[in-house]
């Protein structure tokens with residue numbers, strides 16, 4: 001386990017993406033974290049950018065030593081970075097959504113040897129929204145529950161990971177949610193959980209207007225996870 005006084009060396013997986021770029025920009029403002037490697041699927045156009053070495057996923061074995069990996073890629077990218085983290089005994093924070101059941105099982109298996117934290121949404125607002133949704137579902141057992149999510153038109157998975165996670169909280173409260181997805185323009189991420197009863201309805205809405213909220217949450221999680229024992233963690237574990 002990493003010593004708390006050290007600067008935590010971070011590998012960013014999915015570095016060329018929308019989230020990867022936000023993470024690298026915000027990482028540069030943190031004194032306790034330092035980016036030491038950036039990995040993407042394709043060969044990097046430049047080997048080194050602002051002193052940071054870039055690698056293609058096929059070159060993963062050559063990355064320098066790191067204390068925690070942060071992955072915002074696609075489901076088919078998970079296996080390689082998870083394998084490297086297990087090989088090197090290093091924690092993994094992942095925000096990648098749309099994982100298959102086998103991807104989830106791979107995370108569980110890795111968590112027997114390294115700390116692993118996966119969250120479909122790293123914003124504080126959505127973390128709180130989950131609690132509100134479960135409570136509303138518990139109180140409104142006979143009402144219909146529907147989840148509508150809107151994202152930018154490049155997003156590949158639907159329903160979003162956040163919608164499914166909110167739906168799981170609604171189910172814990174006794175609801176049976178249905179889902180609807182919109183893909184349009186450059187919407188960062190919007191989720192509405194609607195409870196509809198006879199003559200009235202409640203809408204619980206979260207709107208993200210900047211990817212920085214997700215990136216900040218993931219960096220916070222990485223700094224925390226670097227000091228944890230092996231196991232599978234959720235964002236809620238950080239608040240205890």
Ligand SMILES: NC(=O)C1=CN([C@@H]2O[C@H](COP(=O)(O)OP(=O)(O)OC[C@H]3O[C@@H](n4cnc5c(N)ncnc54)[C@H](OP(=O)(O)O)[C@@H]3O)[C@@H](O)[C@H]2O)C=CC1
Nearest residue numbers: 014016017018019040041042073077095097120121122214
């Ligand atoms: N949990 C959360 O809070 C949030 C989660 N997300 C999720 O994060 C993920 C990334 O989103 P976003 O940044 O918008 O996506 P982008 O498409 O912008 O970026 C994807 C990144 O992953 C890389 N990549 C893709 N496939 C692989 C692979 N097989 N192996 C290694 N690297 C790969 C891409 O490399 P290349 O450019 O070379 O193709 C790119 O760097 C999505 O699953 C999204 O749903 C997004 C926002 C918030």
Ligand SMILES: O=C(O)C1=N[C@H](C(=O)O)C[C@H](O)C1
Nearest residue numbers: 097120121155160161162189
């Ligand atoms: O792909 C995105 O952009 C986002 N994905 C996450 C999800 O699937 O819920 C989180 C956020 O809504 C943005």
